[in-house]
Amino acid sequence: MASRTSRTVIVGAGAAGLATAEALRAGGFEDELVLLGDELHDPYDRPPLSKQLLSGSWTDDRAVLRTREQLRSAGVAYRPGVRATGLNTAEQALTLDDSASVEYDALVIATGMTPRRLPFGHDLRGVHLLRTMDDLVGLRSELRPDSRVAVVGGGFLGCEIAATCRLLGASVALVEPMELPLRNVIGDDLGALVADLHREHGVAWYLGRSVAGFLSVDGRVSGLRLTDGRELDADVVVVAIGAVPCVEWLDGSGVLLAESGGVRCDEHGRAQDGVWAVGDVAAWYSPRHARWIRVEHRFTANQHAQVVAADILARRPFITTAAAAAEPMVPYFWSDQYDFKLQVHGVPSGAFEVVEGSLDERRFVGLYVDDGRVSAVAGAGMAKALRRWRQAVVDLTPVTDLPGWRSAV
Amino acid sequence: MKLSADQDKCIGAGRCVLVAPELFDQRDDDGVVEILQEQPPPAQLEIARNAVALCPAAALFAEDA
Ligand SMILES: Cc1cc2nc3c(=O)[nH]c(=O)nc-3n(C[C@H](O)[C@H](O)[C@H](O)COP(=O)(O)OP(=O)(O)OC[C@H]3O[C@@H](n4cnc5c(N)ncnc54)[C@H](O)[C@@H]3O)c2cc1C
Numbered sequence: 001m002a003s004r005t006s007r008t009v010i011v012g013a014g015a016a017g018l019a020t021a022e023a024l025r026a027g028g029f030e031d032e033l034v035l036l037g038d039e040l041h042d043p044y045d046r047p048p049l050s051k052q053l054l055s056g057s058w059t060d061d062r063a064v065l066r067t068r069e070q071l072r073s074a075g076v077a078y079r080p081g082v083r084a085t086g087l088n089t090a091e092q093a094l095t096l097d098d099s100a101s102v103e104y105d106a107l108v109i110a111t112g113m114t115p116r117r118l119p120f121g122h123d124l125r126g127v128h129l130l131r132t133m134d135d136l137v138g139l140r141s142e143l144r145p146d147s148r149v150a151v152v153g154g155g156f157l158g159c160e161i162a163a164t165c166r167l168l169g170a171s172v173a174l175v176e177p178m179e180l181p182l183r184n185v186i187g188d189d190l191g192a193l194v195a196d197l198h199r200e201h202g203v204a205w206y207l208g209r210s211v212a213g214f215l216s217v218d219g220r221v222s223g224l225r226l227t228d229g230r231e232l233d234a235d236v237v238v239v240a241i242g243a244v245p246c247v248e249w250l251d252g253s254g255v256l257l258a259e260s261g262g263v264r265c266d267e268h269g270r271a272q273d274g275v276w277a278v279g280d281v282a283a284w285y286s287p288r289h290a291r292w293i294r295v296e297h298r299f300t301a302n303q304h305a306q307v308v309a310a311d312i313l314a315r316r317p318f319i320t321t322a323a324a325a326a327e328p329m330v331p332y333f334w335s336d337q338y339d340f341k342l343q344v345h346g347v348p349s350g351a352f353e354v355v356e357g358s359l360d361e362r363r364f365v366g367l368y369v370d371d372g373r374v375s376a377v378a379g380a381g382m383a384k385a386l387r388r389w390r391q392a393v394v395d396l397t398p399v400t401d402l403p404g405w406r407s408a409v
Numbered sequence: 410m411k412l413s414a415d416q417d418k419c420i421g422a423g424r425c426v427l428v429a430p431e432l433f434d435q436r437d438d439d440g441v442v443e444i445l446q447e448q449p450p451p452a453q454l455e456i457a458r459n460a461v462a463l464c465p466a467a468a469l470f471a472e473d474a
């Protein structure tokens with residue numbers, strides 16, 4: 001008899017894990033579906049944490065993606081507060097921190113990432129990370145209009161936290177080791193735009209420096225010492241220096257990791273037979289880029305989920321799925337800082353050139369051109385135009401074929 | 410099926426329009442979603458579900474009637 005998937009277990013109940021469960025059910029999956037995650041909350045969305053939830057413009061329940069009642073009625077066995085501690089792929093079994101073990105026929109790894117920490121200082125009160133709802137509640141409870149906030153790390157997360165803290169009235173210092181924030185992701189032009197944007201809103205940048213140590217009084221942070229010797233006063237510090245994939249529980253399982261530290265998968269999200277990985281933790285092979293790429297953005301969680309659900313379903317007889325794989329794997333992300341809403345399609349590389357609007361007005365569409373082809377498009381305030389330009393990324397269009405292309409990049 | 414959108418959550422990604430141009434559009438000024446057909450015809454149901462599932466802001470909802 002043909003083998004039949006009888007129990008699928010999804011580890012990690014964030015956006016990617018949840019979306020995989022729902023895509024399986026939407027595709028007609030009828031067997032047992034277990035979604036387990038180590039957080040106690042109903043599955044929620046992370047992007048609002050640094051934006052609407054930190055500012056208080058939304059109540060926290062608006063970030064909830066599905067309630068446990070909704071999951072129950074969708075036939076998903078949601079197990080909050082359960083952590084996977086080990087994996088035995090030969091026996092197709094997981095060990096869990098509540099000491100029980102669970103067997104699976106199909107396993108989906110969706111454990112996301114955990115924030116990187118500084119080698120010091122995290123034991124002090126007033127020093128925060130921001131990845132989870134619990135982190136958010138802790139940070140927000142300390143923010144006041146007269147707070148002096150220092151944000152360590154000028155990536156997207158650090159920039160968004162800085163913007164939200166300014167909107168709340170706090171004074172904000174941003175410490176970033178590069179000379180321009182985000183230059184490694186979106187290049188010099190947009191990095192400079194973001195730096196100016198924050199300056200105009202009264203953020204004090206400390207670029208080209210990092211943190212050498214914390215100052216404290218009675219176990220509570222009172223400031224930072226930078227690598228150039230300068231000392232900054234601060235009563236709230238947020239460390240936003242990136243994150244690493246949650247893969248330690250896979251040690252010894254035989255599941256292979258990519259260079260980026262994520263679970264190495266083919267372009268359908270397969271890590272090995274019967275094991276898939278989705279979302280921030282997953283490094284999928286990208287035929288477009290001819291390498292494994294790990295994308296830490298919200299849209300990818302949904303995209304991966306669709307493809308993996310279709311792949312799991314296709315293993316079973318008599319069930320067909322349509323929709324899924326038609327969508328080309330072009331990553332997408334956005335970032336909201338003050339009124340500036342940046343959107344990017346693709347993985348930026350190469351020179352940046354504005355093709356509509358202007359950077360001065362902060363209303364623009366620009367292309368990243370690498371080796372004569374469009375690797376990504378970025379835009380703000382011109383959503384529909386940006387959507388049209390995205391096609392050039394999908395098609396990897398040679399720039400010389402683009403209408404309106406003026407530059408000799 | 411009945412489609413609805415939470416325009417306050419929408420971040421103007423336009424993903425829905427890419428997947429289902431007959432069901433969704435974006436406002437010209439800010440790119441926020443507008444639903445063109447609240448009740449998708451049978452031939453568009455699968456596409457509608459896919460658009461809802463892909464929305465990166467979890468701003469779209471499909472209620473099965
Ligand atoms: C504050 C913030 C703002 C963001 N803003 C944006 C934005 O504006 N735009 C954008 O595109 N992206 C943004 N992102 C990124 C986006 O949220 C992520 O890409 C997305 O959450 C990835 O989903 P995921 O399910 O892969 O991982 P996660 O959401 O991290 O979910 C993984 C889950 O697995 C759990 N887990 C980990 N290990 C185990 C284990 N061993 N056993 C059980 N459970 C485990 C974790 O606790 C977590 O609940 C933001 C992220 C953060 C943190």
Ligand code: SF4
Pocket residue numbers: 414418419420421422423424425426433435440441442463464465466467468469
């Ligand atoms: S996909 Fe979602 S966020 Fe994007 S325009 Fe449509 S509703 Fe808005």
